[in-house]
Amino acid sequence: MLGTTLVALSAVLWSAAGLFTKAAAVDAWGVIFWRSVFSVVPILLYVRWKDGPGQLAQLKRMGGAGWAVVLVGAAATYCFITAFKHNSIANVATVYACTPFLAAAIGWLLFRETTSRLTLFAALAALAGVLIMVWGSLGTPNI
Numbered sequence: 540m541l542g543t544t545l546v547a548l549s550a551v552l553w554s555a556a557g558l559f560t561k562a563a564a565v566d567a568w569g570v571i572f573w574r575s576v577f578s579v580v581p582i583l584l585y586v587r588w589k590d591g592p593g594q595l596a597q598l599k600r601m602g603g604a605g606w607a608v609v610l611v612g613a614a615a616t617y618c619f620i621t622a623f624k625h626n627s628i629a630n631v632a633t634v635y636a637c638t639p640f641l642a643a644a645i646g647w648l649l650f651r652e653t654t655s656r657l658t659l660f661a662a663l664a665a666l667a668g669v670l671i672m673v674w675g676s677l678g679t680p681n682i
Contacts, residue, residue, distance in 0.1 A: 557628035560620055567621045574620070633672040640666065 563570050622631045640662065646652040654662075 556619070557623050557631060560623035561628060567617070567624045570620050570624075571616060574616070629672065633669055636665065636669050636672075 560570050563573075565573075619631075619635075622634070643652075643654065643662065
């Protein structure tokens with residue numbers, strides 16, 4: 540039950556990102572700064588409380604792969620927030636809705652992963668939703 544509640548809360552908060560980003564009277568870098576403060580500080584406090592001060596020292600030992608993840612995450616956050624500042628929320632949400640298809644394609648191309656028929660049906664239903672969103676905005680300005 541706790542996991543379901545946390546996932547639902549995460550979905551609600553994540554879906555509000557566009558609204559809060561558009562409403563903020565600062566540029567993209569301002570939004571990124573405050574978003575980072577309100578995410579990093581609680582995470583570091585939780586890690587220190589849960590695992591003690593020694594866990595924070597692991598940041599120094601996470602290696603090149605760990606820092607690559609940090610850089611990709613930072614770039615993704617920059618792109619996500621900047622997209623909201625320069626496009627409509629619906630357009631960004633539509634592009635973001637395509638990311639599972641990209642991940643599946645990469646998984647298939649690189650690792651030859653297969654999917655079940657039910658997963659393929661769900662993907663096609665989601666893709667239909669994306670196409671409806673795109674179809675409805677053809678010929679209209681971005682903002």
